[in-house]
């Protein structure tokens with residue numbers, strides 16, 4: 001595949017005939033971890049894990065698409081028949097598992113790093129919860145009524161509610177998945193403090209302790225720098241502690257965006273101007289603040305609007321989840 005540059009020039013001029021052009025838009029895929037599922041402990045939740053074989057076969061079957069680098073984005077517009085991969089969070093397997101595959105297909109990618117994970121000041125609560133759930137046949141979860149209400153408000157759907165007993169069965173992979181969906185909800189919607197409290201409460205209810213973060217789950221700074229020097233890789237920011245930007249206060253959004261930018265620029269020695277919202281979650285205010293902190297483009301996961309219209313806001317560029325691609 002060839003890296004296409006200067007694709008982003010004809011911006012925001014939608015005409016009716018253009019909407020009928022087949023696939024006139026770039027495909028920007030969002031991934032997280034790339035790891036062999038067969039090597040994961042039994043009961044691991046695969047929500048954010050793609051198998052290297054899946055990545056291989058996707059890139060093989062899309063070899064006709066041109067690879068483009070987000071570093072080349074100047075304006076958001078069409079880049080027909082082109083493809084770019086993005087990886088959120090900064091998992092170490094992006095270097096060890098994904099990069100060799102990207103090299104094989106000459107496929108550019110952007111890695112959006114959560115700087116607090118690399119600084120080892122925090123880690124994703126979801127992966128801690130996943131570790132806590134391995135090997136259980138049931139789990140007791142604290143009931144938090146506002147989570148259901150907030151979930152309904154955010155998704156527009158009535159989420160499954162935790163039974164009054166607070167006990168979720170996990171005897172089959174299906175039950176495990178349902179239990180995971182319900183148990184992780186407060187981690188998705190809560191503040192940093194409430195997420196920490198929730199995991200501690202959950203550990204107490206299940207007579208266990210909150211496990212320490214896996215030491216090599218995330219890249220260290222030397223590895224981020226090595227990736228940054230690689231011609232196929234662009235490094236972007238993904239906040240400092242990974243909160244939802246649609247629920248965070250303006251002050252928190254500013255601190256999160258600014259801290260991640262400053263830490264990356266200190267460590268890499270050059271400007272970093274691409275951002276992806278944790279969970280893809282953003283709001284009018286979040287987009288304004290992220291722009292004001294100096295980011296040129298920001299990426300989400302949700303589709304907003306139709307066709308080219310989706311690309312009209314450089315602070316909310318849609319991506320497709322790799323699992324839905």
Ligand SMILES: [Zn+2]
Nearest residue numbers: 088089278279
């Ligand atoms: Zn993330």
